[in-house]
Amino acid sequence: VDGLVTCEQWTWNTGGTLEELKSMLLRNRVAGQSSSGLIDWPYPFVEGELFALTISSGLEGYHVQVDGRHVASFPYRVGFDLEDVATVQATGDIEVESMFAGTLPAVHPNILQRNLELLAELKAPPPEEPVELFIGILSAGSHFTERMAVRRSWMSAVRNSSSTMARFFVALNGRREVNEDLKKEADFFRDIIIVPFVDSYDLVVLKTVAICEYAARVVSAKYVMKCDDDTFVRLDSVMAEIKKIPDDKSFYMGNMNYYHRPLREGKWAVSYEV
Structure with missing residues (x-):
């Protein structure tokens, strides 16, 4: 993780690593010498004693230091965005004397959702025709943070292109306040299409339709792409593949299983009636 080991070996008071310690023990045993008093396990957490634990964020994950010494690193989970960090908590059998947090976001995403004028540079430009590639992004009403991550990352390339367009497709939420915030967000960014039904996993196919x-009917796009709001689209790579296709040929990119039978059990089960 960022060039650091995920869990380093503790060194001993001899200054060596664990492997060096084993060699020393073997030599002492052969020579008939006692090794007592030479080994002290320097575990950084001692009951009743203070310690300073520092958690820093790198490009690939978190790094943990105890009293200035790196002890472990953890990669970020898939879909994690540092800009979404709003709180720091310490739990367990410890007594916190003090806590200091630096370089966290100045405002929580929920605050931004109610102050959209701060994000004017992320508005979708007016549609231009013809559109060569249209990207439909499946999202949920409560996924404001995910949509903001898309707008701040790969969607910037779409905004700067005259031949591509991307829109979020979002169904209604069961909570009125979520729908009110969604309508406000859609009016401001101009990149959300609200489909007229309450969101449900069973109705995801209707979003695809x-x-x-x-x-086909609104922007007359030549090619259509579907993705989720936790997907990073390499627009340059997609367009490069499209450019290879002759005008008189159809084009499909994805996984097509011609011989797959309907599932009757599990998450993706389809009833016989359907």
């Missing part, structure tokens, strides 16, 4: 209909 809505993406295809919007691409």
Whole structure:
């Protein structure tokens, strides 16, 4: 993780590593010498004594130091965004004397959701025709943070392109306040298509149909792409593949299983009636 080991070996008071310690013990045993008093396990947490624990964020994950010494690193989980960090908590059988947090976001994403004027540079530009590639992004009403991550990352390339367009497709939420915030967000950014039904996993296919209909009937896109709001789209790579396709040929990119049978059990089960 960022060039650091995920869990380093503790060194001993002899100044060596664990492997060096084993060699020393073997030599002492052969020579008939006692090794008592030479070994002291320098575990950084001692009951009743203070210690300073520092957690820093790198490009790939968190790094943990105890009293200035690196002890472990942990990679970020998939989909994690440092800009979403709003709180720091310490739990367990410890007594916190003091805590200091630096370089955390100045405001929580929920605050930004209610002050959208701070994000004017992320607005979608007016649509231009013709559109060569239309990208429909499946999202949920409560996924404001995920949509902001998309707007701040790969969607910037879409905004700067005259031949591509991306829109979030979001269904209604069961909570009125979520729908009110969603409507405000859609009016401000101009990149959300609200489909007229309450969100449900069983109705995801209707979002896909809505993406295809919007691409064909509203923007007349030549190619259509569907992804989720936790997907990072390499727009340059996608467009490079599209450029290779002759005008008189169809194009499909993805996984197509011609011989797959309907599942009757599990998360993706389909009933016989359907």
